[in-house]
Structure formats: C-alpha cells, structure tokens
Amino acid sequence: MEFNPSNIEKKWKQKWVENKTYRVEIDTTKPKFYILDMFPYPSGAGLHVGHPLGYIASDIYARYKRLKGFNVLHPMGYDSFGLPAEQYAINTGIHPAVATEQNIARYREQLDNIGFSFDWSREVRTSDPKYYKWTQWIFMQIFNHYYDKAADKALPITDLIQKFETEGNKNIQAVSDENTPIISAADWNAMSERDKNIFLLKYRLTLPEETFVNWCPGLKAVLANEEIKDGVSERGGYPVEKKLMRQWSMRIIAYADRLIDGLDTIDWSDSLKEQQRNWMGRSRGASVKFPLENDPEIQIEVFTTRVDTLYGVTFMVLAPEHPLVKDLTTKKQKVEIETYINVTKSKSEIDRLSEVKKVSGAFTGSYCLHPMTGEKIPIYITDYVLAGYGTGAVMAVPSGDQRDWNFATHFGLPIVPISDAQRDLDKQADKTKEGHYINSEIINGLTYDAATEKIISVLEEKNLGKGKIQYRLRNAIFSRQRYWGEPVPVYWDNGVPHLIDEKDLPLALPAVDKYLPTDNGEPPLGRAANWKYKDKYDYELSTMPGWAGSSFYFYRYMDPQNDSEIVGKEAVDYWRGVDLYLGGTEHAVGHLLYSRFWNHFLFDLGLVPQREYAFKLLNQGMIQGRSLFLHTKSGRSFHVLIQLADDQDRLSFENFEKYIAQDNRFEGIDIENDIEWKTDAHGKKYTQLTAQVEKMSKSKFNVVNPDDVVAQYGADCFRLYEMFLGPVEQAKPWSTTGISGTQNFLRKLWSLFYDAGSGKYLITDTAPTPEELKVLHTGIKRITDDIERFSFNTCVSSFMVLVNGLKDLKCHKRAVLEPLVTMLAPFAPFTAEELWESLGHTTSVCDAQFPLFNEVYLKSDEVIYPISINGKRRGEVAFPTDTDTKHIEATVREMEVVKKWSETGIKKIIIVPGKMINVVV
C-alpha cells in the first residue's frame, strides 16, 4: 500500500466527525487539563501559514495529555467583533455579521485541513448575542461594584449605599475619584435620587468620564494607548489627536497591585511579565507639598521617587496644563507664559516626540517655599512635565536628574550637589544613591536608606508629605464610537446613566442604514430607528472595545450552552482555569492584562475559583513572510508573488509574461532591456529576485496559504515541518527549504509497515531483541522529555532518530511499532490513525496510552561517568593511580555518584583524549 496523505486525511476527517472523537465532557474519574489557544479574529484574508504554528503546538500537547490519561479541554472559537468587518461594511454596505459568517466558514475549513483536535461543540463567537449577553452582564456587575481597599476586593455598590445612609463616607476606604468630598449620612440622605446616582459614579468600577481620548479621525474611533504606535494608529497608520469626549472607563487601577503581585504566581515568560509590570509602572516614592510664598495655605504637590534628594531642589516645574499655572503667573510674566502654552498646545504628538532633547519652558514669576529649609524656589512651566502623570508638577533636582540638569543649565539656575559620591556635575547630572549626603541639613552624612526614611518621617510630622505609590497605569477607556461591537447595556435618564434590566439582556445590536457616524457626530448606533429603552430613554450609543469579549471567553468554553449563568458551578469547579495558554506576545499589555483584570473581578464575586486564570503561558513566535523583489536596472523594485518564483528565487520569463507583465505596476517599463534576463542550462530565460523578510501580508505578495502546503505535502508533513522549523517561541521566516526532510521521515515511517516495492504488509509478531528495545526506549525517553518541555523541534528530531534506528535494524515488529505510532499520534494524527488501524485496532489511536519508557533498556554494559582531570592524558590506566586519585575522587563525590572508590566496584579507568575519563565498572 502506498502512502497517500490526501486519502488518509479525507477518511479520518470524516471518521472523527462521525465518531465525535474530540467531544469532551466532565469526567471526575480523570484529571483535567485545559489547553487554550488565543482565539483568532476571522479576517477576510483567511489563515496563512503563520497562524497555525501555535495551534499545532497546542494540539500536540493536547493530544499528548489525552494519551497520558488526562481529560483534556481544547476548544476553539472566534473573536468576531472587530474593525476590519466594519470597515468592509462601510465600503460595501454588507452587514458585518454576514461577512464575519463567511470568514468564519473559511477559517473553519482551513483549520479542519490541519487535523486539529478541537471540540467544536464548544465553539464560541464574541459577536453572537448569546455570547455577548454575558459580556454585557459582566459590564453590569462592574457597574454595580466598587473597590473596597480594606477588604481588598470589589464589593456591591448596595453595601456602599448602606454605609452612606448610616455613617456617610468618612470611614470608607474605597477607590474613588480624586477629590471626592467627605459627606455625612445626613448629607447623603438629603440628596435627590439623581444626585445620589451622580455621587455613586465616583465609586463605581466603571463610569462615564469626560476625558481626553486618542481620537483617530481616519478610523473615526477612539483608540487605547496600546493601539497607537509612534503617534499614529496601529492599524491603518492614521494620525491621532487628543479630544475631550464622554467615555466609559474602567477603574483598572483599583486592581493594579493585585495585577502586579499576581505576576509572581504565574509561569509566564519573564519578558512578558516585565512588559506588564512596566506598563502598570508602579513606583514607590513620596508626595511632597511645597507651600506657595504668597499664600502658604495653597501647596503644590509633587510626586518623587527620590525624596532623599529634597535638599537638591533649586526650582519647581509644572506641566503647562497644571491648574495652578493661571494663578501663579505674575502680570510681568503673563505674555511669556501664555505664548509658551500656546506653542505647546499647537505641537502635535509627533512633534513633541521629535523635540524631546530640546529644552524649553517659561518662568511664572512666582515662588514656593522649600518644605524643609523654607527657601524661596522659583516656579517654571515646561512641557517635559506631563499633566497626566503624578500630580503634573515636579520638584527639580538638577544635580540628580538629567532633564532638570538640562533645564537648569539652559535657564542658569543653581545646581546643588547633595552627595559626596556625585561626580562631574558640571557636565551632567549624577543620580547615584551611593555616598553620604551633603548640603542636606538633617540628613547630612547619612546613606540612602536612612536618609529616605528620615525625610519621610519629618515630612509626615510637618504634614507636608508622605510615602506614596504611583502608577503609570490609567483607567481603561471602554467606549468605541463604532458599530460592530457589544452595545453597552445602559440608558440615560436626565443625564444620568442607568443599567437596563438584566431580563432585557442581551441588548442586541440594532439595524442601521449606514455604518458611519451620524451627521451630528454621534456613533453609528445613533442611526438606529426607534431604538429607545422602554420606548422612552436614550440608549448609550458607544459600543465596547475589542478586549471586552476576549476577557472571559475561556470560561464560556467550559459551559458554552449555559443561558442562565456565565459558567455553571459544576463546570467551573471541574475545569477551574487554563493550564496551558498559547498565543502571541503582541497581546502582552492588551488582552493579557485586561483579561487578568476581569478575572480578578470575577474572582471577587466568587464566580471563578482562581485569582489568575492562566497558570502557564507559552508565546509562539511569528512566522514572517519572505518577500521577493524584482529590480529593474533603472533602480525600481517590485514585490513579486512568492508562488511565481522557483526555489532559487528566480522568476522565469514565462511566468513573468503570464502573470506579471500586464500588471499596471509595470506600465512604462522596458521589459526586455530594463530587467536583467539570464539564460539557464536548459535555455530558459529567467531573472534573479532578491529576498527580504517581512511581515506576512497580502500587500507584500508573500502570503502562503496552509491549504496549498497541505495539498502538496499532506497535513501531517505540514504539522511536523512547522514544528521542526525551530523553537515555538521563536520568530522565523517561512520557507519550504527542508520540508522534504519531514516528508522523507513520513515515508520512512510508512516503510516500516509496508514494503514499497511489493506493497506487502511487513508487520510481524516476533518478540523484539534487546537492541531493538533499547532503540525504542531511548526514543520514548527523549520524546517524552521533549514534549514535556515544549521542545517540539527537537522532538521531531527524536522521532527521526528513532525511525532511522528501527530502519537500520530492519525492525517490523508490532511490539515496537505500536508504541511508536502512539507517540506519533499528537504530531501526525492522520498517518498515526491509519497505521494504528493497519495494526488491527478498531478504536482511534486517540484512545491509546502513551508508552512509558523502561530504563533497563537504556543501560549499557559500560557505565560511563563523565569526569575530566587536570592536564591532557590518553590511553588506559589502571584503577586510580596516586596522582589522579584526588581529582577523580573529588569530582565523583561532587556529582553524587558514589562516595568511596572501594564502594563503587569500578575496575578500571580509561582516560580518553581530551578531558574525559571513562570509568568501567
């Protein structure tokens, strides 16, 4: 029988569907394992060979775990709300749901071609109302809770109301708006319903806020910070500007500490954890108040991480937007300050970035007082101080901070050294924490830790400062002025937001005539006709951001049909959380942060059992495209569709004429003369292209569709090859150079079962020899170890070694081949099923048991301890000789192999060339 992948694939794809092979249910007799892939956005372009990399890796692990006796949950679904479908709808008028449906069908077909073991009965789609009912439901819970700092968790807003009614808010430690006034119970009870609701917004975990948002006119959308790269939108590259808008926002800051500390409990890559830590940017320091010279009742509050440098302060700098600037500006300085503010305002985001090194600022004319010395300190404004971070004011220490140093040098302000370890202050700032303080009154002579402690305690005494923790993280903007997203389940009554009744969920997307904003600038939902809550109230018109639906989907997979709960208790108690999560690093500070945030919140509500939902995360690297360029002699270059070139990156004249010549990109180019044509050995004309690694994308003509690779080489070959390319985490360019290696491997494997010449079946029931068993068990050990440490590329190598070994031994024995096929099933499921059947099994190889290795077969006659000795010797020596003994004993002891020579039974030592000694027992 010949090896024919496409027949095998067709047969088993059908059998898997018929037998519901990958259906999984709760089974308390087995340990569970939940392995999850980040679900894809179903784009119109379909899958390319880069997408399945992670899915193949997770599928291998899922199948492996199943063979190891685990009850494995391995689902797949679609993150089907998103901008491209909406952009397409704007252009074509086709409802995004329709286009999305088509894209999903295409994705599904492509995924099925690769032989994944997903349980499709659990599929979820974020744009399905049955699904987004729960996205909206979670939003409602977030609205109905506040963060209690004392309990360190979210509590119902009704608890808060109760406290307000009895004791006001003075004893409440909660995360709330800055400057929330203290009210008494009487104050509260005297409020109107509307005022109460407005007051409560200061506490709710989600609230509408007038905020400066990143408005992208090109996309007509508000973007999150992480959707902006280099001042332009990540998708599309449109300019972004600041705009004041009413936006729903979520108090993720309430969870900042838990999100930072939680990182220590999960097994994610260091770089990813570091990214999240940096993103949240927790800095410990102190806030210090500087009283104004003219009115000491008013103080400028600053945040500093180096309160120890307080005596080095020689001036104060405020952000141009700082609220006190207006009052501080003296008549004399008014023109200068106003000019400066106008200049800063007109600068675009990009200009500001490019002018980072330039020093600019203006003097307000006013002074504040040093909280320790009472000295007069001039107050400046400058654009290097950001209004949005800390208090928007900075105490400037030119001797310790380079930006302050630059500013001081530019404006001729004094630079006071504060430590005896500071060097070269005439050239630059020195931020050392070494040495002893000087010019610093109460902390003179002290070192860093003692000085910091002392200053804070004195400031606290004077009520002019205290230790403080500052975060870079801001509240997460939750509104998008778009159509294709979850409607926010809120209606407005007299300017106050109210939740719709839970009974009315899901709040479905209404039909609209166009997917564009209304004429008066409302989001597209403003176009919906007669769309009123209870026929009376206006609905919120913004929709939720992309990350909403993907922040809890892993729980819906556990119980996808449940219509009364987000996830049933039995299901969540059994599956608990994700044991292995696979996805790209690009979600480091987006999805992976927000989903942790929501998970912590759901945990507070007692709905989920774990603080962190994904214990182990594996990042797959991106597979890049290889772009090919055709260069003309006149110096122009063009992308050439990768499929048109041969494997030496040459483009034949034939292909050029057939597919490219009439391309309008080539208008006006002298094809015969401006392109360098060569002739190969067979007399065919060709031109040499050059290659470059780029992101795989349609516009770069470098997309490779997995369907094509599967059609040519077979799904198993494709799977093996993608794994063989290199470590899963590593980025690499796609190339089929070397795919023949995995193809050969599968053929060799097949030839252990069938004789290629005669087509005869070769399996025998003879008992294996010790040598054969040794080859097999060495293989089992290596393969098991490789899978356990997710080293799938070396694992494929291990399979190759094993099959080559068996081939050399001409081993066709059932007892050896059965375990081989079982082990191979995760990697090459189609071939494994077929061979498993040929071995006489009637059940799927998925129901088999992964073989265990037996160390007995691994032991050789000679035990070789790797030991090196001083100097270079060779040849054989007898049992330890005088001079070598010491070293040898020392090393052997160190390796905990044996304690004394007399106890080892070592007969002789062979000193082999170089640095090793073989010990013969």
Add this chain to the structure above:
RNA sequence: GCCCGGGUGGUGGAAUGGUAGACACGCAGGACUUAAAAUCCUGUGAGAAGUAACGCUCGUAUGGGUUCAAGUCCCAUCCCGGGUACCA
C-alpha cells in the same frame, strides 16, 4: 536612553557545567538508469600535514575571570532582535 531576549558550520537549528555542531536542508562523490527524476549508500566546522587505521591543532561575537572541566556561570566591550519612552 532604559528594560528584556539573543550572537554556535553554507542554512534552519541541537547540546541538566562534562566528547560542541544532534536532527534536517544544501553541497560533493558513488550505486541504480540509455538519460533524467525519484530512491539508496558515503562524506561534509576550519586547518596543517599524513595516508594502514587511529590521531593532531584551532574553533560557539571580542577580551578577561571562576572551575579538574565553560557555548553554558561571572565581569567588560561590540553587534542583532523585541518592548518602552520626557513616568519625576
């Protein structure tokens, strides 16, 4: 600038501190063939000689160090990739 990774043959890449280069591609030679493809076998880090085999020297970006032993650990330098950016 700062924070993470990383630098190994012609190529992709292997190596719990223990014979560096597994496995595969490519290449070269050979077998089969009228020929080619396919397949199979052999060789393949560099180097000098040598030729009966074995063996020898140098080699993991560069320079130091620790160790009986370093691609692996430590220090410094250079280069590449990713993240981030006036965060006080």
